[in-house]
Amino acid sequence: MTICAGLVAAVLSTTAAAPATAAAVDNPKYAGIVVDAKTGNVLYGENADSLRYPASLTKMMTLYLVFEALESGRITLDTKVPVSAHAAAEPPSKLGLRTGGSFTVEQGILALVTRSANDASTALGEMLGGSEARFAQMMTAKARALGMTRTTYRNANGLPNTAQMTTARDQARLGIALRQHFPQYYGFFSTRSFKYGKQVIGNHNRLVGNVRGVDGIKTGYTRAAGFNLVTSAQLEGRSVVGVVLGGTSGGARDAQMRKLIAAYLPKASRSGKGNMIEEPAASQFVAARAPEPEQKPQKAIEPDTRPVAAAVASASSLPNAGPVPEARYEEAVETAYAAPTKKSAAIAAAEGTLEAQAQKLAATPGAAAEYTPSVAAPRVDEVTTSSTRIQAGWVIQIGVSPTKQMALDLLQTAQQKGGNVLRSATPFAIAIDNGGAQVYRARFGGFDNQKVAINACNQLKRKGMNCWASQQ
Numbered sequence: 001m002t003i004c005a006g007l008v009a010a011v012l013s014t015t016a017a018a019p020a021t022a023a024a025v026d027n028p029k030y031a032g033i034v035v036d037a038k039t040g041n042v043l044y045g046e047n048a049d050s051l052r053y054p055a056s057l058t059k060m061m062t063l064y065l066v067f068e069a070l071e072s073g074r075i076t077l078d079t080k081v082p083v084s085a086h087a088a089a090e091p092p093s094k095l096g097l098r099t100g101g102s103f104t105v106e107q108g109i110l111a112l113v114t115r116s117a118n119d120a121s122t123a124l125g126e127m128l129g130g131s132e133a134r135f136a137q138m139m140t141a142k143a144r145a146l147g148m149t150r151t152t153y154r155n156a157n158g159l160p161n162t163a164q165m166t167t168a169r170d171q172a173r174l175g176i177a178l179r180q181h182f183p184q185y186y187g188f189f190s191t192r193s194f195k196y197g198k199q200v201i202g203n204h205n206r207l208v209g210n211v212r213g214v215d216g217i218k219t220g221y222t223r224a225a226g227f228n229l230v231t232s233a234q235l236e237g238r239s240v241v242g243v244v245l246g247g248t249s250g251g252a253r254d255a256q257m258r259k260l261i262a263a264y265l266p267k268a269s270r271s272g273k274g275n276m277i278e279e280p281a282a283s284q285f286v287a288a289r290a291p292e293p294e295q296k297p298q299k300a301i302e303p304d305t306r307p308v309a310a311a312v313a314s315a316s317s318l319p320n321a322g323p324v325p326e327a328r329y330e331e332a333v334e335t336a337y338a339a340p341t342k343k344s345a346a347i348a349a350a351e352g353t354l355e356a357q358a359q360k361l362a363a364t365p366g367a368a369a370e371y372t373p374s375v376a377a378p379r380v381d382e383v384t385t386s387s388t389r390i391q392a393g394w395v396i397q398i399g400v401s402p403t404k405q406m407a408l409d410l411l412q413t414a415q416q417k418g419g420n421v422l423r424s425a426t427p428f429a430i431a432i433d434n435g436g437a438q439v440y441r442a443r444f445g446g447f448d449n450q451k452v453a454i455n456a457c458n459q460l461k462r463k464g465m466n467c468w469a470s471q472q
Helices: 001-026 055-072 107-112 118-129 132-145 168-181 186-190 250-267 330-338 342-351 354-362 404-422 451-463
Strands: 031-036 042-046 078-080 101-104 194-196 199-204 213-221 226-235 238-247 392-402 426-434 437-447 468-471
Touching: 031 168, 031 250, 042 055, 042 168, 042 250, 055 107, 055 118, 055 132, 055 168, 055 213, 055 226, 101 107, 107 118, 107 194, 118 132, 168 226, 168 238, 186 213, 186 392, 186 437, 194 213, 199 213, 226 250, 238 250, 392 404, 392 451, 404 426, 404 437, 404 451, 404 468, 437 451, 451 468
Parallel strands: none
Antiparallel strands: 031 042, 031 238, 078 101, 194 199, 213 226, 226 238, 392 437, 392 468, 426 437
């Protein structure tokens, strides 16, 4: 009986590894890795530290810096991004932006996630860095701070540049960091399509919505790089990030990733804090603020490239060299908000999430005096998790959270900080399906018109919270 069990285990192990090995036999460009996102253990790796071209996986770092700027309040989702002649001239894939025009940060994020638009990516980099070259320096410095020791960036979009290199391991680190550090924005990666002007743009990532548990992240292709893909999957308490570089075709790349997810997601751990990727201190890297209307983009302050302090050694098999101290992840964040203790507030504030910043503001002396309770205002702990009871009209969204409780906590903090402007607003959290997982959009409804909704947002922004208005 024991011998049979051992044989079965051996067969399963061989079967799991076989598709990965077969993918590399006749393809020298191939590299791949699958990492348990809760423990940092590498479940599979092949050429994981060999240098490869990232292609449009580059936009993952562009988005990391965009999310960082959003979280710090330097920009908002409604900030207008100016389009330079250089950005407009970028080759496809692109939105077709015109010199002198503009688009919102939110449109830019969606354009990068779905179409992988090179013109929008360049424009975002120029806005945040003052120039694309300086933004590339910021990207590389951020890569080092995240422990991506073999990655160098030269542009914001991934168009061919022989000096722009990465590894499968580094891209796995970045994929995990995006999930850990920006849960309020990570839901963008599950976008199936969005409308820009008369265009309805679909997501290049064919696994989103088609493979159970997959919630992103990004595709990439150039002739030199081959077909690249970073994929995040969460299912039944397990969580992995997989990377495939150098695929011979889009179909072959996707098929390989499907096999990797099927083989290794069931082997991932259900326990673990996911404390693998350090989030650099906010003071280490300073990007340019969004330029005021009618002004030229400001020059960015040179990023501080000093080594991240207090790098902590780890037994995790993810890093090849690079900091792996305690950091946040879904379970840790959710625990921090489970009970309003001083300890959990301190942990959450130190981790720096949007929700944590709001919680810190709510705990500030005198904050309670700013909030006048309204009998008519619904209790946040009784709000709906769908929009079915919210009448059509204008709503404001204050964030996206990976759990319902985090969304409710965020709504409660916003209600306290908003004061009279949210007295008659209806808080609600919309549950969005991400291929078997869910994220929750924290919103307030019931605003009579656009002006009232925008005024409410402005009030929240003055209190240090992100916010944007839209029509339901």
